Amino acid sequence: MRCAEEIITDMLREGGVDFTATLPCDRIKGLLGLVSRGFFHVPLTREEEGVGICAGAALAGKRPAMFIQNSGVGNMINALLSLTGFYGLPLAVFVSHRGIYKEKIAAQAPMGLKLPGILKGAGIGFTSIDSASDLEQVPKTLEDVYMKNKIHAFLLSPALWEGMELKVERNEGPEQKRYGAEFDDLGGEKEKMGLARKLDRYEMLSSVWAALDGAAVVCNLGFPSRELYHIGHRPSHFYMLGSMGMATPIGLGIALSNTSKKVIVIDGDGSLLMNPGTLATAACLSGGNLTIFAVDNGAYGSTGNQPTLAAGCIDLGAVARGFGLETIKAAREKDLIDALEKKAKGPKFIHALALPGNRDVPVIPLGHMEIKHQVMEFLFLRG
Numbered sequence: 001m002r003c004a005e006e007i008i009t010d011m012l013r014e015g016g017v018d019f020t021a022t023l024p025c026d027r028i029k030g031l032l033g034l035v036s037r038g039f040f041h042v043p044l045t046r047e048e049e050g051v052g053i054c055a056g057a058a059l060a061g062k063r064p065a066m067f068i069q070n071s072g073v074g075n076m077i078n079a080l081l082s083l084t085g086f087y088g089l090p091l092a093v094f095v096s097h098r099g100i101y102k103e104k105i106a107a108q109a110p111m112g113l114k115l116p117g118i119l120k121g122a123g124i125g126f127t128s129i130d131s132a133s134d135l136e137q138v139p140k141t142l143e144d145v146y147m148k149n150k151i152h153a154f155l156l157s158p159a160l161w162e163g164m165e166l167k168v169e170r171n172e173g174p175e176q177k178r179y180g181a182e183f184d185d186l187g188g189e190k191e192k193m194g195l196a197r198k199l200d201r202y203e204m205l206s207s208v209w210a211a212l213d214g215a216a217v218v219c220n221l222g223f224p225s226r227e228l229y230h231i232g233h234r235p236s237h238f239y240m241l242g243s244m245g246m247a248t249p250i251g252l253g254i255a256l257s258n259t260s261k262k263v264i265v266i267d268g269d270g271s272l273l274m275n276p277g278t279l280a281t282a283a284c285l286s287g288g289n290l291t292i293f294a295v296d297n298g299a300y301g302s303t304g305n306q307p308t309l310a311a312g313c314i315d316l317g318a319v320a321r322g323f324g325l326e327t328i329k330a331a332r333e334k335d336l337i338d339a340l341e342k343k344a345k346g347p348k349f350i351h352a353l354a355l356p357g358n359r360d361v362p363v364i365p366l367g368h369m370e371i372k373h374q375v376m377e378f379l380f381l382r383g
């Protein structure tokens, strides 16, 4: 029996799709692997960017399709309406519909449950795909998208994949391409300078955990927060449960509002690339109480280690320096701790070079309101 991922990719091929753009979700990593290997593929930094790229591709005569998580639809609405829809360009959007079926992450529910209403309100057509038999609707709808220049979203329920597991490695992400010369390609020098990647995120967070004491810590969503909680909870930790790209903005907001506390943001390369403009705001507005600890593992770790553009093409440290942030590159335990403890006049960006990989730790047992209240109590403490 062909699995759902293979059926979909066959339908794409038959429907003439020749341009794909993806931003990963854990629940469609099998599909993403097939798409990135089988079609012209653009790995995105932000879903909204994909709308623009696909609009350009459609102008150039392509049949574009996007593959994203439903949270990303929230990042796309304006561009979908004022660009794709307005100019009458075709776009098929395959959406991993989270928060509706056997969902472990509560923060997926708000967008997941409201998504059909949001699409309806925006006048965007959609088809809910809950089982293999629903896939029969895809070919005709795809034809409509490209022949009648429509936007259409296919909402892929996690129920679809049940019992139809991809037979090839299910966890296989998109092809591990190298996107250009590796920025830190210093040969043997890298080792001597202590910039060779030796620690994964869990090892890195364990190494610096003690140095986070006393600071308000905003931690990136997914495995970074789960791992930090597992290493050791403090009431000063704001664990993000959703809202990718918001770690540094949240930390910046705290740092601007409470200058008596040190604020440390544990961000990720994928999340920073989704919202790099926040580094400009941080560099220009914040003071020495803000530190951005950017765990650069070159991957969307939490969704299956699909490579980000930081895996060889983008030097995040150089980006941060370009915006005017004091930047320190580090990979070894001692250097990471020294970097955190180093006094700085302005905001500091620690480019923490890590290996990809997640530790299989459980989801955080605290409720979101409990997390909020603990952090607020910590922030209102004097001294």
Ligand SMILES: Cc1ncc(C[n+]2csc(CCOP(=O)(O)OP(=O)(O)O)c2C)c(N)n1
Pocket (backbone or CB within 6 Å): 023, 024, 025, 026, 047, 069, 071, 072, 075, 201, 220, 221, 222, 223, 224, 242, 243, 244, 267, 268, 269, 270, 271, 272, 295, 297, 299, 300, 301, 302, 303, 308
């Ligand atoms: C808008 C949006 N798009 C996609 C996702 C799915 N998602 C959750 S975590 C994550 C990866 C984050 O990668 P990175 O910031 O590099 O951190 P890492 O997990 O590698 O430490 C993705 C793509 C999401 N939650 N929100």
